[in-house]
Amino acid sequence: MSNIAIKIENVSKEYCLGAIGGTTLRDEMHRLADKVFHRMPVNADYGKKFMALQNINLEVKKGERLGIIGHNGAGKSTLLKLLSRVTAPTTGSISYNGRISSMLEVGTGFHGELTGRENIYMNGAILGMTKREIDSKIDQIIDFAEMQQFIDTPVKRYSSGMYVKLAFAVAAHLDNEILIMDEVLAVGDMKFQQKCLGKMGDASAQDGKTILYVSHNMNTVRQLCERCVVMEHGKIIFDGNVDDAVDIYMGSISSEKSNHVELGRRQRPSYSTNKFQMQSVDVENKNCIVKADESELALTLNVLVAEKAQNMFVRFFIFDCARRIYVAITTAYIERIDYVGINHFRFKLDLTHLFPGVYSLRVLFSTGNMLSQLVYDDLEEVCRFERIYDLANINVNYKKNQHGYFNLGEATVETVQ
Incomplete structure (x- = not known):
């Protein structure tokens, strides 16, 4: 083992669910009574075994x-x-x-x-x-x-x-x-x-x-x-x-980490009019990665439109998958939508100032402003992507958020025939 720093052999770790290290005498008496009279404990999982690690073998030099x-x-x-x-x-x-x-x-x-x-x-x-x-x-x-x-x-x-x-x-x-x-x-x-x-x-x-x-x-x-x-x-x-x-x-980390994600059968929120329905999304960036030499996430949303609309806002909420919080928002504006049927909208989101990490997108179609709006469609986890930088040669002026959102600016949109 002269060249080995750590050697792990057939290591497993088992925990007992519902186990409590320290408690009161009254609680202990209740648990004893449960055993004597064969009553189910309040926690149905109490006493069950959970394998946190199973047969780990690893050598580190x-x-x-x-x-x-x-x-x-x-x-x-x-x-x-x-x-x-x-x-x-x-x-x-x-x-x-x-x-x-x-x-x-x-x-x-x-x-x-x-x-x-x-x-x-x-x-x-x-x-x-x-x-x-x-x-x-x-x-x-x-x-x-x-x-x-x-x-x-x-x-x-x-x-x-x-x-x-x-x-x-x-x-x-x-x-x-x-x-x-x-x-x-x-x-x-x-x-x-x-x-x-x-x-x-x-x-x-x-x-x-x-x-x-x-x-x-x-x-x-x-x-x-x-x-x-x-x-x-x-x-x-x-x-x-x-x-x-x-x-x-x-x-x-997500079954939907893919360049193409089907959205048509997703459950919609009750406040959505369902006059618009996102059917699928196609992410152009390879493996859904925005690399160090790139600044944009390019994607196409394929949307089923039931009626014509105008002054439509498309808002992209960016969710940090590691910290479990929303970190940024960007908005695109569509003046008119005249075609009833499947419309293809291509968006470019400028991520120059987005901190490296793994993110997901929530996309919301609506008219009006954030305080008073009519929501046409709203879906979370539309897609996932990763932002990468070379930290050794970084010279980007980040807007790393500390509290709530920051605005990435306006996204670009074009209708694809």
Whole structure:
């Protein structure tokens, strides 16, 4: 195992649904009575077993940068908790060759009452480092985290972004051979992301550290990792090339991740007039990816029109699939629709300022304004697409939203015969 940093053999993790760690004496008496009198508990799933991980086998070499991707609930975070020794596997074994630092979520590993400086020393001590060893690195950590002004403030007063900056700096600079990261860059801004990715790459290439990185941002996975596994329902379904892994993940996150999506049989909301009905959508961008050298998402909506209309607005709401929030809106204007039957409308959405990630489109046909409108058709999940940038050479002025929508400007539309 001299060249192997982590070896996972036949690891499974089972949880008991409805299990409660701490409760009152009254609750315990009720549960005991349920057993004695063979009554069904309030939670019908109580006592059922759930396999979060099933027969995982994986070897990670020293100095390797491994990405772990998959949809929510696939088992990624459970696997990292086992690797970080937060919890133990139900069956199987995990072997290590080196010390581990992990960032599983914002704030883990920090004591809220201690200052940033005190938390650095505490984390170093946990790794077995002496005070002299920590002293030699503390200035590097503070400088990297850009926390000089707040390093002697209790971390309970830090924002989530400050937490992540300091936690990453601690994990990346202290003496460890294995670095485990779970969605830690989701809170940081673009500049901070790039700084962290560069540091992780250097730690692997120059210091020989092994990196395990979990993220829903495929752009950062592509940039950092040299190998990637895809997880689904507690199992590893792919292990290999990063681009192939991302393609498999993108195909699995939605059955409608396709350049052509049928829409005619979708359920319409009650407030829709049904005088317009989107029948299908065709996305022109290859694999529904808006690449670094592209700025537009081009798509054609095929719409069944039951009556003529004028002054029609087509609104595109862009939904961030990772953060589960709407992030942007863009609108196209159609002056007149005279043809009754199938109309083909080709739209171009300018995504120059859209942050990298995986998105879906909600499309709404209406007349009037946002406060007073007559809705002709309204569908969510019309299609999914991915926005990609080369973070290493980025010079785009992002309008990354922090609260609610931002407006991408007016989309272009043309009628296709």
